[in-house]
Amino acid sequence: MQKLSYCPRISRVSGIGLLFFLLFSVSIMAQEEATSDEAATQVANTDQAANDAKAEAAEVEGDPVAGKQLFNQNCAACHALNRKMTGPALANVQSRLQEEEGLGKDWLYKWIKNSSGTIASGDAYANEIYNEYNQAAMTAFPTLSDADIDNILAYTAAPPKTAEKPADADVAGGGGGGSSSGGISNEIILGALTLVFGLLVVMLFLVNKTLQRIAAANGIVVEKEASEKRLPIWKAFAKNQFLVLVSVVFLLLGGAYFAYGWMMQIGIDQGYEPIQPIHYSHRIHAGENKIECKYCHSSARVSKHSGIPSLNVCMNCHKSIYQVADETLAEGKEEYGVDYNKEIEKLYEAVGWDVENQKYTGESKPVEWIRIHNLPDFAYFNHSQHVSVAGIQCQECHGPVEEMEIMYQYAPLTMGWCINCHRETEIKVEGNAYYEKIHAELSKKYGVDNLTAAQMGGLECGKCHY
Secondary structure: OOOOOHHHHHHHHHHHHHHHHHHHHHHHHHHHHHHHHHHHHHHHHHHHHHHHHHHHHHHOOOOHHHHHHHHHHHOOOOOOOOOOOOOOOOOOHHHHHHHHOOOOHHHHHHHHHOHHHHHHOOOHHHHHHHHHOOOOOOOOOOOOOHHHHHHHHHHHHOOOOOOOOOOOHHHHHOOOOOEOOOOOEHHHHHHHHHHHHHHHHHHHHHHHHHHHHHHHHOOOOOOOOOOOOOOOHHHHHHHOHHHHHHHHHHHHHHHHHHHHHHHOOOOOOOOOOOOOOOOOOHHHHHHHOOOOHHHHOHHHHOOOOOOOOOHHHHHHHHOOOOOOOHHHHHHHHHHHOOOHHHHHHHHHHHHOEEOOOOEEOOOOOOOOOOOOOOOOOOOOOOHHHHHHHOOOOHHHHHOOHHHOOOOOOOOOOOHHHHHHHHHHOEOOOOOOHHHHHHHHHHHHHHOOOOOEOHHHHHOOHHHHOO
16 A cells, blocks of 8 residues: 555644644643732732721821711712812811911811801901802801811811722723633634634645545545536526416515505604713613603693703702712713713803803803604694693603613604504593583593593594694
């Protein structure tokens, strides 16, 4: 039998593959050890930061943790730590007063417990602050003890620190999209698997060539079978008139069905979810903060349109709320890709609000909101009739608004959708004198106790089209 020259080549390829696997295993073990060392270093750094925070808090007189709670309950509505609001910034207020004005903690006790009395006594610095902030009287807190004020001052001097996430924690913990649980990049693993797959393909190719050489050396010949001449399938189909007729009818019916379905979607914008110039989270405002829909859309009670609230309505709250809570900010960035604080800055820019000096500049600019719900001009709909008279909740038409991060069109707003609602919705006549007489007459006519909107003329064309 003839000797084959491919056998040594196969051995060499197998040896190379084995060597590659050994090297790859060693690199994996080395990276795992490095990852464990990095994790231990991160834990040590976190513990050291926590110990430093505890040591720093211990140097401040008072409890900054208790002071934070008192600050949020009594001071946060008018004061911030690092920026002006209705009142001055309070970061390191005790040390600043001591250095700049020579005022001690006793003055702060007196000012916080009775600011009006301090101003009336002729105190120079108290009157200076009073006039600087447009003579806005500070709320007196006579119930706060000296210990409570010490805690608040401790918080303003050294706010409790939260443990920061290590810069490469997502790499070690697999939080990022490009890392694995063992700390090895997905690209490295993918490249290694690709290389192994390529080696296997090469080995199979060489084995195939070797087997062919063996067959040729032993005089084995594989003959190709002569293929019979057959009629192409498309010619056989074209000669069958019945199949052609059935196929044409099926294509015409299918095309008509899909064309009708496509045309029936014209003008229907269900699910429409545009990106607004200023991101507004209904989930936070209507959901978490329980703000009533008609507080912002007040014209829905008395007008045909619900209306877009003016920016002054937003400023009723955001004149003081210039930042969201840290938890809310992190949630917005991680789940929705939105920085809520930057969206509040867009509001200030549009309304012309100077945060630093706490006053309007007069340089406002309109916000080009994108309309979501839009009925055709030939359809009449009155919000006040449904909201005030019928008592329909906003969620009936607009869906679970309190759960929507970005507002979208929940209902199709088609004619059939409105008619079904009129057929199913019963009229509420309790305490509504407008419906008493007509309800009594129509109840006798239809022989029912409760009337639907359809039985009271809700299906008449002229009710919505005139």
